[in-house]
Amino acid sequence: MVSLEAYTPPSWAAHLPNPPTQRLRLAVTPSLLHPWPLPGLPPGLELFIKRDDLTGMQLSGNKVRKLEFLLAKAKAEGHDSVITIGGIQSNHARATAVAARYCGLDSHLILRTSRLAADSDPGLVGNLLVERLVGAHIHTVTKEEYAAAGSRALTAQLERQLRGQGANPYVIPVGGSNGLGTWGYLSFVEELRGQAADLGLTDIVLACGSGSTAAGIALGSHLAGLGVRVHGYAVCDSEDYFYAFIDDLLDQVAPAEARGGAGARDLIRIAEAKGVGYGISTDEELATVLDAAQATGEAPW
Template sequence: MALTTASTLEFLSKKPYTPPSWASHLNPLPSHVFSLAHLPTPIHKWNLPNLPPNTHLYLKRDDLSGMQLSGNKVRKLEFLMADAVAQGADCIITIGGIQSNHCRATAVAAKYLNLDCYLILRTSKALVDQDPGLTGNLLVERLVGAHVQLISKEEYAKIGSVAKGLGYAMNTSEELNFVREIAATTGVVLDPVYSGKAAYGLVKDISESPKKWEGRKILFIHTGGLLGLFDKVDQIAPLVGKWHRMDVNESVPRQDGIGKMF
């Protein structure tokens, strides 16, 4: 059966860009974009516990902008990739942390458009000479054939660094436990680098100053980044549980083959 909806016809297509009124003063204005995301992403009510009276919280799900490209990173890549193709580029080079969502999205977008991709990824000095493995974003990047080059954080720090808590992509146990609690109570999985820290700060401020937030309407943008959690499994493991081996009474008769559903 052929799929002929507007969204499927537009995906990966190049189209003229008309800026919204609030961006019309930008110079230079992009002339075209590549349609790489499934937009608009949905908005729904987010039932966080312990909100002040008459406070309404909504969640903008940019984590649902696509599969390999899920997250807000794809929004800028629609412009950057169009510019690269217009200039006749045959490869894309970008840099980020070892679990960079931007780098993963760039690798997939480049492959969609038949461009080669080189990723320069920051890692620890102890691991810079080792195979980085296939965890989280690295799995997707390497599956789509990106060229991965490693640089130590110390070498990268000579250029510059960012300090958003303990630092970029670093989390306290309180932040990770917050991510776990939100997933367990609302079903929404936040990433540890951006959305998790931002939501942690929001909820902390709401709990400390409830009167300031009472009666307000809040829109929180979930920017994606789920795969970044795979790099935190050692920190998260002590925070999660809820598993055990099921005890089966020996008096219950067992049968080989297909089991019965009751």
């Protein structure tokens, strides 16, 4: 079990309205920052990697930083369970299920899968094994149902159903991506600022799948005066979608005047990088992963 603790925003974010006042200490932080000598780097280019894949065993990955704030709110408001949604092997769903159990909360996971698989037991493969070990309730929907209804409608439907049964669930959006979740990566920027003070960083590069990691790093880098360019590589959806989504998150966290009028297109460069499809890799991409792992011991999942 973990307990609520007081949270104080970084000094450069103290002027933002309605910051969170509590968090749950779930992540193993600070995560490591070290050189990453990938093969084939141009002369003079120095690359570092921030190991947010090592934020805790079952909780590894970037989602746990968001869950520290989201689950703190769920606990503070007296909820007894959480609902979230994602793909059948969603890392966010796994992290949510484990973190909820740490906090003494039940979890309900709406997982998107194929029409054939939705009508059968999803099994114990990959993240599903961890989710079932911690007692998560699995609800499957087809890709077609997900596309037709959308994640918000599906979670709202399950919320109504559970409330009708006497439960008091708290809904966490896809990837933990809302204004409150964005604070996880505003705090990340303060951590990085301390680690990289003497490194002369010029650019921050990240994968963009649900949006709030990108929003938090972009806004935090701007407010903290890091002087870096932020690049987000979209693994789903489109550049325009993420610019609009990040603008919405910015409005939730920091009014325009609190960020000098800067919008998403001022703070981050989004580029499409989903290739042939989300979660689908070409032979060339897999060879790149293999080369990186064999050269450095770090696999770029």
